Amino acid sequence: MATYVAPVPQVSADRAEREVRGWTSWITTTDHKRIGIMYMVTTFIFFGLGGAEALMMRLQLGSPNNTLVTPQTYNQLFTMHGTTMVFLFVVPMMAGLANYFVPLMIGARDMAYPRLNALSYWLLLAGGIVFYASIFWNPPEAGWTSYVPLSSSTYTPSGGQDAWIYLVHLTGISSILGAINLYATIANMRARGMSWGRLPLFVWTILTYSVLIIFAMPVIAAAVTMLLTDRHFGTHFFDSTSGGSPLLWQHLFWFFGHPEVYIMVLPGFGVISEILPVFARKPIFGYKAIAASTVAIAFFGFLTWAHHMFTAPIPEAILVFVMISSYLVAVPTGVKILNWVATLWRGTIEFRTPLLFCVGGITIFLIGGLSGVLLATFPIDWQVNETYFLVAHLHFVLMGGAVFTIFAAIYYWFPKITGRMLSEGLGKASFGLMFLGVLSTFLIQHVLGLDGMPRRVYEYDNVGHLKLYNAISTGGSFVLALGVLVTIVNVARSLKVGVAAGPDPWKANTLEWFTASPPPANNFDVVPAIRSAEPMKDIRREVDRRSLDGRDRGAATVPAGNTQVGV
Numbered sequence: 397m398a399t400y401v402a403p404v405p406q407v408s409a410d411r412a413e414r415e416v417r418g419w420t421s422w423i424t425t426t427d428h429k430r431i432g433i434m435y436m437v438t439t440f441i442f443f444g445l446g447g448a449e450a451l452m453m454r455l456q457l458g459s460p461n462n463t464l465v466t467p468q469t470y471n472q473l474f475t476m477h478g479t480t481m482v483f484l485f486v487v488p489m490m491a492g493l494a495n496y497f498v499p500l501m502i503g504a505r506d507m508a509y510p511r512l513n514a515l516s517y518w519l520l521l522a523g524g525i526v527f528y529a530s531i532f533w534n535p536p537e538a539g540w541t542s543y544v545p546l547s548s549s550t551y552t553p554s555g556g557q558d559a560w561i562y563l564v565h566l567t568g569i570s571s572i573l574g575a576i577n578l579y580a581t582i583a584n585m586r587a588r589g590m591s592w593g594r595l596p597l598f599v600w601t602i603l604t605y606s607v608l609i610i611f612a613m614p615v616i617a618a619a620v621t622m623l624l625t626d627r628h629f630g631t632h633f634f635d636s637t638s639g640g641s642p643l644l645w646q647h648l649f650w651f652f653g654h655p656e657v658y659i660m661v662l663p664g665f666g667v668i669s670e671i672l673p674v675f676a677r678k679p680i681f682g683y684k685a686i687a688a689s690t691v692a693i694a695f696f697g698f699l700t701w702a703h704h705m706f707t708a709p710i711p712e713a714i715l716v717f718v719m720i721s722s723y724l725v726a727v728p729t730g731v732k733i734l735n736w737v738a739t740l741w742r743g744t745i746e747f748r749t750p751l752l753f754c755v756g757g758i759t760i761f762l763i764g765g766l767s768g769v770l771l772a773t774f775p776i777d778w779q780v781n782e783t784y785f786l787v788a789h790l791h792f793v794l795m796g797g798a799v800f801t802i803f804a805a806i807y808y809w810f811p812k813i814t815g816r817m818l819s820e821g822l823g824k825a826s827f828g829l830m831f832l833g834v835l836s837t838f839l840i841q842h843v844l845g846l847d848g849m850p851r852r853v854y855e856y857d858n859v860g861h862l863k864l865y866n867a868i869s870t871g872g873s874f875v876l877a878l879g880v881l882v883t884i885v886n887v888a889r890s891l892k893v894g895v896a897a898g899p900d901p902w903k904a905n906t907l908e909w910f911t912a913s914p915p916p917a918n919n920f921d922v923v924p925a926i927r928s929a930e931p932m933k934d935i936r937r938e939v940d941r942r943s944l945d946g947r948d949r950g951a952a953t954v955p956a957g958n959t960q961v962g963v
């Protein structure tokens with residue numbers, strides 16, 4: 397393997413040097429990489445809070461008729477937990493990853509609108525602070541779905557519900573601005589030669605994520621505004637006693653809520669599509685099918701919202717339509733999974749931590765997808781609606797599609813962000829604990845649901861196997877938490893003592909590996925022309941060919957990233 401050392405570009409090094417210093421440089425930054433890091437750190441802290449709330453709930457449910465928390469506190473816990481995980485962890489974590497990596501992967505020097513980008517981050521933080529401030533008064537307690545009349549001023553007059561509304565507003569504006577920014581960046585700032593057919597698959601999913609946000613978020617923004625005026629300004633949009641329609645809330649919420657699921661999992665699918673070919677040492681199988689299935693999932697995702705409302709008074713003909721469109725989503729999803737399997741098939745597989753999290757994530761997601769097909773069959777949904785079967789389903793989907801893929805992304809991209817490798821040993825331990833933790837926490841909940849245990853209850857009687865099953869689930873949640881902790885330790889440790897990564901530790905395919913780790917402020921001094929969907933392979937091949945030729949033509953002809961690039 398030849399090492400090509402490009403001339404050190406003084407200008408960018410100076411600029412990078414000047415920008416790094418001091419905390420004020422962080423709060424005033426418009427650099428997409430720093431904004432990306434702030435997103436990732438902030439959302440991971442919210443993941444910790446949401447996780448602590450989950451553990452408190454699982455402790456309460458650990459034994460029958462437990463009195464650790466009051467019924468009202470339990471309501472507040474599941475509301476805070478669900479809302480935090482969706483609005484303050486997964487969606488903005490994906491925005492953070494996109495922020496950091498989209499410009500690097502397409503060979504751009506920043507996002508299209510850097511200041512708007514900073515605004516998006518600060519709005520997210522403001523939303524989180526407004527929401528969490530409510531724990532000092534009265535946290536919201538109407539669930540992450542805030543169904544009326546539970547969320548009306550009659551049932552929950554407390555300001556916590558209003559804090560929830562502001563959270564949705566602020567994070568919603570943040571997401572919309574971020575999505576416009578990402579879309580503009582991807583549409584306009586790609587390197588020379590990077591046609592749509594050569595766009596990295598992660599970038600395809602972020603493009604789709606952005607379009608979904610732009611279509612879905614305004615709907616929930618309108619809905620929560622109507623809820624706000626119902627609560628405080630005498631309107632009756634959702635008030636059935638004055639001619640309003642509670643069902644309207646459900647339609648508006650789920651018209652946003654179902655696409656929100658794809659907003660949460662599609663970027664994770666993009667991460668999988670980047671990582672599998674690198675660790676199978678083969679090109680991705682079915683690039684076009686995977687890109688097209690992303691768009692297809694997003695399209696069908698807008699037709700299925702009423703599968704969350706199968707028990708509401710809706711004509712059966714419509715339920716049948718919704719059931720069939722929900723099945724249709726499974727088709728492009730299956731296409732993706734088959735292509736991933738084909739990518740691994742006969743590959744020279746290296747079982748490193750990023751790959752383990754991908755394969756584990758696919759497995760977990762698949763279980764959630766299977767129970768999803770069952771739930772989309774409305775006669776089945778009528779039986780298990782609002783039971784732990786649903787709690788199991790949603791956690792399998794989000795754990796596999798979002799949490800595991802986020803961890804895969806952390807292990808894959810940490811070397812790029814920090815210049816240091818994470819420990820493989822700790823990484824594998826973390827993966828093992830988290831995988832076992834998810835299975836033991838949530839598999840048994842399918843049975844709990846079939847046995848009739850309703851969701852959102854703070855206690856249960858000691859009948860049947862409820863005690864045993866709940867104890868297993870609670871035990872599992874602590875194994876899962878321990879697994880997360882191991883990764884936190886791994887990150888903290890590697891920041892200090894991690895082995896230097898160099899620009900391209902995985903011999904990967906996409907352009908972010910062309911520049912130094914961490915990349916300098918301007919990302920690239922020279923952006924190479926793109927000739928395929930795997931530009932780094934082209935570059936490595938080119939360098940090899942030149943060194944075999946025995947003649948090195950120097951910086952003028954071999955495109956080089958920054959400072960020192962060994963390829």
Ligand code: HEM
Binds near residue numbers: 454538876
């Ligand atoms: C860290 C592991 C996790 C554990 C142990 C856990 C546990 C729980 C528990 C006990 C509930 C309440 C069930 C009920 O009483 O109905 C719940 C609800 C929920 N969780 Fe999790 N959870 C975890 C991670 C996640 C993640 C990562 C997400 C999303 C990305 C998530 C999203 C939700 C949602 C949306 C609800 C429904 C809230 C509601 O009913 O309003 N959870 N979870």
Ligand SMILES: [Cu+2]
Binds near residue numbers: 700701703704
């Ligand atoms: Cu749905």
